[in-house]
Amino acid sequence: MNQLTNLKLKVWRQAGPETKGHFESYTVDKVSDEASFLEMLDQLNERLISEGKEAIVFDHDCREGICGTCSLMINGRAHGPQRATTTCQLHMRTFKSGDEIVIEPWRAAAFPIIKDLMVDRASFDRIVEAGGFITAPTGGAPDANLILVPKPVADAAMDSAACIGCGACVAACPNGAANLFTGAKISHLNVLPQGQSERYKRAEAMVHAMDDQFGSCTNHGECSAACPKEISLDVIAMMNSDFRKSKSKNRKALSRG
Amino acid sequence: MSTVLNAKVPDGELRDKWDNYKADAKLVNPNNKRKFKVIVVGTGLAGASAAATLAELGYQVDAFTFHDSARRAHSIAAQGGINAAKNYQGDGDSINRLFVDTIKGGDFRSRESNVHRLAQVSVDIIDQMVAQGVPFAREYGGMLDNRSFGGAQVSRTFYARGQTGQQLLLGAYQQLSRQVGLGGVRLFNRTELVDIVVIDGRCSGIVVRDLLTGEITSHAAHAVVMATGGYGNVFFLSTNAMNCNVTAAWRAHRRGAMFANPCYTQIHPTCIPQSDESQSKLTLMSESLRNDGRVWVPKNADDSRSAEQIPESERDYYLERLYPSYGNLAPRDISSRAAKRLVDKGHGVGPLKNGVNLDFSAAIARLGRDVVEERYGNLFQMYERIAGEDPYKTPMRIYPATHYTMGGLWVDYELGTTVPGLYAAGEANFSDHGANRLGASALMQGLADGYFVLPYTISNGLAPLLNKPVPTTDHPAFVQAETEARERFNGYLNIKGTRSPDWFHRELGKIIWDYCGMERTQQGLEKALSELPALYSEFKKDLRVTGTGESINQTLEKAGRVDDFFQLGMLMCRDALDREESCGAHFRSEYQTDDGEALRNDEEFCHVSAYKWTGDPMAAELNKEQLVYETAHLATRSYK
Numbered sequence: 001m002n003q004l005t006n007l008k009l010k011v012w013r014q015a016g017p018e019t020k021g022h023f024e025s026y027t028v029d030k031v032s033d034e035a036s037f038l039e040m041l042d043q044l045n046e047r048l049i050s051e052g053k054e055a056i057v058f059d060h061d062c063r064e065g066i067c068g069t070c071s072l073m074i075n076g077r078a079h080g081p082q083r084a085t086t087t088c089q090l091h092m093r094t095f096k097s098g099d100e101i102v103i104e105p106w107r108a109a110a111f112p113i114i115k116d117l118m119v120d121r122a123s124f125d126r127i128v129e130a131g132g133f134i135t136a137p138t139g140g141a142p143d144a145n146l147i148l149v150p151k152p153v154a155d156a157a158m159d160s161a162a163c164i165g166c167g168a169c170v171a172a173c174p175n176g177a178a179n180l181f182t183g184a185k186i187s188h189l190n191v192l193p194q195g196q197s198e199r200y201k202r203a204e205a206m207v208h209a210m211d212d213q214f215g216s217c218t219n220h221g222e223c224s225a226a227c228p229k230e231i232s233l234d235v236i237a238m239m240n241s242d243f244r245k246s247k248s249k250n251r252k253a254l255s256r257g
Numbered sequence: 258m259s260t261v262l263n264a265k266v267p268d269g270e271l272r273d274k275w276d277n278y279k280a281d282a283k284l285v286n287p288n289n290k291r292k293f294k295v296i297v298v299g300t301g302l303a304g305a306s307a308a309a310t311l312a313e314l315g316y317q318v319d320a321f322t323f324h325d326s327a328r329r330a331h332s333i334a335a336q337g338g339i340n341a342a343k344n345y346q347g348d349g350d351s352i353n354r355l356f357v358d359t360i361k362g363g364d365f366r367s368r369e370s371n372v373h374r375l376a377q378v379s380v381d382i383i384d385q386m387v388a389q390g391v392p393f394a395r396e397y398g399g400m401l402d403n404r405s406f407g408g409a410q411v412s413r414t415f416y417a418r419g420q421t422g423q424q425l426l427l428g429a430y431q432q433l434s435r436q437v438g439l440g441g442v443r444l445f446n447r448t449e450l451v452d453i454v455v456i457d458g459r460c461s462g463i464v465v466r467d468l469l470t471g472e473i474t475s476h477a478a479h480a481v482v483m484a485t486g487g488y489g490n491v492f493f494l495s496t497n498a499m500n501c502n503v504t505a506a507w508r509a510h511r512r513g514a515m516f517a518n519p520c521y522t523q524i525h526p527t528c529i530p531q532s533d534e535s536q537s538k539l540t541l542m543s544e545s546l547r548n549d550g551r552v553w554v555p556k557n558a559d560d561s562r563s564a565e566q567i568p569e570s571e572r573d574y575y576l577e578r579l580y581p582s583y584g585n586l587a588p589r590d591i592s593s594r595a596a597k598r599l600v601d602k603g604h605g606v607g608p609l610k611n612g613v614n615l616d617f618s619a620a621i622a623r624l625g626r627d628v629v630e631e632r633y634g635n636l637f638q639m640y641e642r643i644a645g646e647d648p649y650k651t652p653m654r655i656y657p658a659t660h661y662t663m664g665g666l667w668v669d670y671e672l673g674t675t676v677p678g679l680y681a682a683g684e685a686n687f688s689d690h691g692a693n694r695l696g697a698s699a700l701m702q703g704l705a706d707g708y709f710v711l712p713y714t715i716s717n718g719l720a721p722l723l724n725k726p727v728p729t730t731d732h733p734a735f736v737q738a739e740t741e742a743r744e745r746f747n748g749y750l751n752i753k754g755t756r757s758p759d760w761f762h763r764e765l766g767k768i769i770w771d772y773c774g775m776e777r778t779q780q781g782l783e784k785a786l787s788e789l790p791a792l793y794s795e796f797k798k799d800l801r802v803t804g805t806g807e808s809i810n811q812t813l814e815k816a817g818r819v820d821d822f823f824q825l826g827m828l829m830c831r832d833a834l835d836r837e838e839s840c841g842a843h844f845r846s847e848y849q850t851d852d853g854e855a856l857r858n859d860e861e862f863c864h865v866s867a868y869k870w871t872g873d874p875m876a877a878e879l880n881k882e883q884l885v886y887e888t889a890h891l892a893t894r895s896y897k
Contacts, residue, residue, distance in 0.1 A: 192392070
């Protein structure tokens with residue numbers, strides 16, 4: 001265990017959604033390299049409270065990289081410098097003494113700032129509500145092994161389903177687009193046999209809900225590079241393909257598969 | 258004075274009870290369901306599945322979560338899997354075997370009828386989740402794959418890589434989202450329960466605080482479901498998410514809902530050991546790893562060589578040695594204590610000598626790296642992120658940590674608490690796991706309660722209320738509860754002391770871990786019970802919350818939660834002191850066999866301890882529900 005010393009933080013502080021924000025500078029004299037990035041912020045917050053100041057607000061919960069609550073642009077990169085890693089799993093051993101670290105909230109029009117580093121990601125929920133599900137009311141399901149799912153299909157569905165809904169893809173996108181998030185959910189459900197009945201309707205409804213709130217994709221690929229779960233850009237291709245078909249396939253065509 | 262606890266267990270043979278109950282339960286006609294409002298607090302597996310199902314049936318549902326989205330609930334962090342008695346592997350599983358394993362795993366401290374129902378509906382859960390598109394692991398022919406978990410000799414665990422909880426929660430969340438989109442559920446996010454309201458002996462609604470504005474409002478309903486999770490964070494360091502708390506359950510307790518078996522807290526054997534003092538939480542490594550990983554420590558306590566350099570003959574594979582028939586898959590409480598003993602004797606590994614090895618080299622040699630990677634890849638990656646070591650090359654270091662709480666709100670067979678109209682589901686209730694939960698059973702119980710139990714029992718409770726007026730939020734009881742809540746939160750802000758809520762939480766956690774953790778003694782618990790009130794009164798005098806109550810203030814939220822953890826902590830220690838036996842995860846050093854196993858006292862303690870609020874957690878009124886075993890045979894557990 002080693003100590004990092006003299007870290008210079010520049011942290012975005014903003015009192016509320018309508019208030020003007022600014023960068024505030026803090027010096028962290030000493031922190032263990034075993035500490036996680038958020039533990040470093042915890043320690044800073046403890047100090048602020050002891051000085052009678054208001055703690056920095058940031059979203060976090062599981063601290064295991066699975067709940068998708070934590071965010072933060074760290075030195076301009078969503079979830080910081082380490083690939084395939086959420087902010088909560090980032091450790092201070094990634095940094096060195098004397099580093100300047102700039103910490104900002106997600107930057108995207110569809111994620112308005114609530115306070116300091118916390119943003120509102122309800123726009124993601126609206127996309128799922130529009131069609132990100134398989135209609136299967138409780139009680140009527142057939143025996144699970146009656147629906148055979150070839151292993152490669154189950155694996156592909158799982159690759160897309162690994163999305164944690166953190167919003168890094170949107171924050172990293174120069175256009176503030178949510179195509180990776182939306183594409184991941186569409187690809188998860190649309191490759192499975194259970195998802196076929198609503199396949200095109202789902203793609204259509206989700207893409208419209210996405211377009212209503214987010215920017216447009218111009219294939220930069222920043223989203224996939226920033227994604228802590230390394231969701232592939234392929235999901236966007238599948239979404240586009242199914243969306244296009246949703247516009248041409250009529251009911252008769254659907255019935256022929 | 259004590260209250261008689263009526264568990265409302267239906268008549269008939271154990272295997273017929275649930276069918277008998279459903280046959281007799283009162284129903285609400287589809288057109289009348291919309292006349293009833295049900296509030297669901299919490300949107301984890303139990304809450305989301307209950308809210309979605311009740312809305313599909315036609316009830317008006319209001320769902321509340323303190324998270325920014327329903328998808329963030331802590332069910333998402335469950336890794337290993339979900340049990341179900343499908344017997345897809347043809348290896349001798351059955352509903353009865355899952356029932357017996359769960360009763361035995363819980364060390365004969367759970368209610369037979371509830372556990373049997375859980376085993377029965379387990380098979381429906383898998384069907385339901387597959388229909389929703391949960392990408393469970395598959396065999397090449399397309400059928401579902403299974404693996405084995407601690408405390409079982411069959412493979413009945415369904416899994417989706419190491420993210421089973423995530424995939425199940427997303428399934429339930431999507432079903433809930435569909436209902437939100439259709440208008441069947443109104444979802445209130447970033448909204449925390451701060452009180453429940455009881456009028457004329459019946460739960461009439463809840464009081465909540467909008468975390469973004471600090472506004473306190475009331476919501477009335479015909480029934481309220483608490484699906485608010487467990488209280489493991491009372492230990493400060495646990496595998497629970499940072500925001501998990503006991504507040505909702507505790508506020509219900511203060512309004513009359515009895516709290517059962519608070520001392521049954523589970524320590525999970527495979528977590529990453531603490532690396533330094535400033536650590537904020539511990540990370541679990543799924544128990545499924547014990548399918549292929551072998552647990553060992555150096556035979557020589559002073560061995561400072563790295564793991565690869567220690568020859569086979571100088572390694573102690575202690576679980577395989579002590580428990581040959583279950584080996585590395587011995588239940589959680591037993592594995593945890595075995596690890597603690599060896600570390601206490603100085604056999605620990607790692608820089609702080611605070612862990613044991615979980616070694617995959619034999620599995621990699623046998624199966625190949627690809628197979629191991631496919632089974633556990635994301636867990637290995639998570640370990641490497643946190644510990645900075647590659648588990649494909651060096652063994653993982655693991656140590657037990659608080660993980661799950663079996664105790665919770667007392668519920669009857671209908672999952673009703675002692676307050677009529679108030680239900681509790683999932684980890685928030687006490688019902689199914691006795692004194693120790695088996696791996697992969699939490700997900701099963703949460704979904705069983707939400708999907709397949711509450712929809713039936715709630716209609717039975719609501720039917721008699723048809724067209725009868727219920728109190729509205731302008732009733733004086735709501736107004737008073739709101740006022741009390743406002744005063745409580747203003748109170749935290751006005752103390753203006755010197756210590757943060759986190760400081761108190763850490764100190765509280767140390768006391769609870771030291772005296773009410775993996776091993777408990779009369780002396781230690783008495784010490785805890787003398788130290789806790791002192792620290793609590795310090796909290797009330799010296800707390801410092803900066804900022805205001807009018808915009809989001811995480812320090813203020815934390816203050817409210819720590820306040821409730823203090824009171825719960827006292828009740829926990831008191832319960833642990835009262836229970837003069839060892840059972841499951843509750844291990845009192847005074848009560849153990851010659852070879853160090855838990856020694857139950859069925860004569861005096863074969864009961865549920867349910868506490869009623871009296872105004873002082875140290876003086877809660879103890880009520881007992883006697884546990885009667887008609888089918889399972891009370892026996893000493895043996896995993897040897």
